[in-house]
Structures are given as structure tokens and as C-alpha cells.
Amino acid sequence: MPDFLYFLQQLINGLAIGSAYALIAIGYTMVYGIIGMINFAHGEIYMIGAYTALIAITGLATLGIAWLPLILVVALVCAVLVSSSMGWAVERVAYRPVRGRHRLIPLISAIGMSIFLQNYVHLAQGSRNVGFPALIQGGFQFGDPDSFQTSISYMQITIFVATLVCMSALTLFISHSRIGRACRAVSQDLGMANLLGIETNRIISATFVIGASLAAVAGLLLGMYYGSVDPLFGFIAGLKAFTAAVLGGIGSIPGAMLGGLILGVSESMTSGYLSGEYKDVVSFGLLILILLFKPTGLLGKPEVEKI
């Protein structure tokens, strides 16, 4: 029984972190789906979301506001607004002017954007990590108090619920709204969509904004979960989320969700049964295996040219 509870604990931890990876991975996969390029500044957009949330929380605290739901909503709204305008700006500055050129050019301009944003936060917020208040505390515990107890914190539950809400909303939006319909058309054939009168530039901006908003949600959640942020906060999370997107099949939204969860669980299982130091080895090892044996990812469809 303790063995099972221990396993369950790792599973819960893995799903919590995996949900957040999935939220970030959506941004990579949607942008790739539409313009066939990786947004290398996406990790930074997530980091800026976390910082914005922290600033909003600190601001409200100095005003003496202590009602938790209000704090969370204000922090969320601020993070989403700032990150999504940042996502919009990244597209305008680093992608649109060089669209249609050689593929390396937007890649490099996006990496430049990422370096710029990272260093800007270094300057503006300092390079030391800053404590993030644990706004949501407490949790449940079950199992025998004398041996191992599995705990699930309210924070983890918040992550599950927030992720579930975001993913459902996104799925509905993509499948049912007019903009979602246009997004799917643009991702299948940009030239044809343009020819049919769809304003493809607006749709491309919309995907950057949607991806950035979800990253901002993840920034707030993981900031509270880890309890601190620093300017490099986005780098490793971005790398992990990118791995998750490739794992699930880049370009596929359900793939990004699945990839995030698999990556999170495999990391926490490695930490739990092997050693925390091996978790990155396992996640990137998994990526190499997938690329070797199923290069299109778990849910990606192979591109077959019809002859």
C-alpha cells in the first residue's frame, strides 16, 4: 500500500507540472501549426507573465487588499494582458517583417527577441530570484499517518482546474468560433486562405496572442507553485514545453496537451524512483527516442504528398 501511495504521489506531482508544460506547449504548437516556425521567445513571454503576476500581487498587497479571489483575478488579468501584448509585439517585430524569407532569418530574429526580453527583465527586475508568495496553501492528505502519506495540495488542484478550463475553452474556440475556423484554414493552406479573403495577418497575430495568454496563465500558476521567479525562469520551462510539443506532435493541439502530461509524469517518476538529477536526462532522452522512432510525434500526422 505505501508503495502505491508513493506512486500516486509522483503521479499527482507529475500531472501538476505536466499541465503547466502543456499550457506553455500550446503556444509553440499553435505558432508552428500556422507559420511553420518555432517561437523561440515563447519561454520569455511565459517568464514575463510570471513577473507581471508577481508585480500585481505585490501592488495589491501594498494597497492592503487581502481578499484572495480578487488578488488572483487581478494577477491573472494583468499577466494575460502584458504577455499577450508581448506575444503580439514579438510577431510584429521578429516575424512579420521577415516572413517568407529563408527559414533561418526568423529563427535568428526570434532568438534575438528572447535574449532581449531576458536581459530587459535582468535590468528591470534584477537578476536574483524573487520570492513569489504562496497564495494558495494547504491540501488533503490520505494514507496511513504512520507510514507514507499521499498529499495533494490546493495549489495542485488549482493547476488542474485552471488547465482543464483553459484547454476546454481553447478546444471550443478552435472548433466552433469564426476565428478558430479561420485559424484552422490558415494552418492548412495560408495562400488559399489569403485568396479567399481571410486576413491572414490578423489570424497569425491571434495565434501568438492566444499562445502568450496561456503561457501567462502557466506563469502565474508555476510562480506560485515553485515560490520564486528569476529572469531565467522561462528558459528551462520553455525548453521543456517545446520538448512536450514535439513529443506530442508539433502542430497538434491535443498532442501538446498529451506531450506536456507525459513529460511531467516521466520527470516526477524519475525524481521519485531514480534521482532528481536524472529528470532532465529522461525528458530529453524521451525526445531523442521519439525523434528516432516517430519523428512526427505521438499525435502528429506524417506529411504525405499526394501524387
Next chain:
Amino acid sequence: MLEVRNLSMRFGGLLAVDQVSLDVQEQEIVSIIGPNGAGKTTVFNCMSGFYKPSGGQIIFDGKEIQGKSDHKISLMGMVRTFQHVRLFTKMTVVENLLVAQHRHLNTNFMAGLLKTPDYRERERKALDRAAYWLERVGLMDLANREAGNLAYGQQRRLEIARCMVTEPRLLMLDEPAAGLNPAETRELNQLINSLKEDYNVSVVLIEHDMSLVMEISDRITVINQGRPLAAGTPDEVRNNDDVIKAYLGET
């Protein structure tokens, strides 16, 4: 309605189109024919804004449009298809028709979220128009299938329906009968004719199927090696010595 004057298109040292002229009146079907590699599709690409022509003028509704973007030209009411079918294959048949009406829809994010009366009204109209054209091209029963799963002939018809929901004034069809069997070609023939008769649409057609071309064209322009060879009614073109030589070779 459309006038192409002395159109030229040069790719490096190759003059792919040389001084081609053609005009299309309201409610008229004009075909462009010629041997493979004659430059027919290049003429189309210039007209629809894919290429910026090296010389000449293209006038649509009294406005010069050469060099304008494909997006702008299509918004003016000149819509084209391609030699190969380019549907949104992973979307359903009806979604293909709805997405083509995107610009007629209210895409304001808040309006969509709140489902304002205007939003609903336009969505309903778009759906009505889609349903009308599905009925018209005989694809109503397949409305919720993925477009990529349709038979080839059905995909061709869906493509024409997708052009028509944008309410174009001039339709440019690049080899619409390619790969169709004789029965499907006859259906296509009737469909194109009715577009002209019932919906006041003019059609420019590139086609290799001579029976189709001779039957439905009001006028035909023949191009050979990028140069205009002949123009006239189907009968005139059929009996033109130059055309016969170009197609059968000289002896």
C-alpha cells in the same frame, strides 16, 4: 469587364508570356487554350496577382490591377482555382464554405463571445448561403464529411462552390476538368453554364478538354509559346490554320 492589354511576363532570360491580350465581357465564358507550356497558367497567375507582370495592363471594372496583391484582387471579385485541388482537406465540407465567407462575418472577438444579434444574423446568412451552394453542386448529403475524404469530382465541385459563396463577378478556373471522367465533365459543363446564366458570373477557363471548351466557350484565345496565336469564336478557332499547325505540328 476585364481587359488584358499586351501582357508580358519575363523570368530572367525567358519570356514566358509575350504581348498577350484578351477581354471578357459580362456573362461571358472565355477559354484560354494552347499546348503544354504555352504560358496559360502564367497569364492566370498575372491576372490573379500571384505574379507581378513585367509589362502590360490588366483592367478590371475600369481599374488597373496589375501588380496588386492576390488578396486585394480576390476581394474585388476575381476568384480563381488551381490546377490541383486546394481545399482545406481536414475541415468539413460545410466549414470550407463558411470559412470562405469569413470577411462577410462579424469577427469581433467580443461579439463572438456575447453572441450579439448581428453575429447570429450573419452566421445564419453564411450558413444559408453555404447550404444553398451545397444543394446546388449536389454535396448536401456530404456536408459534415471531411473535405479530404470526398471523391475527386466532388472535391472539384466543392471548390467551385467555395468560390461562389464569396459572390465573385469573375471566376478563373484552371483546368477544372482535369482528372474527371466523361460523366463528371458533363456535370461540370452544366454547372459552369448555369453560373453564367443564373448568377451573372463571367468565367475565364484554362482547359485541355476540347469538347468542353468548344461547347461552353463564347470566345477562345489560343496561346503558343507565350504568344497569342488566334482568338475568336469556337468555330473560328477550330478552322484556323495556325491553330491546327500548333496542335498537330507542321508537315
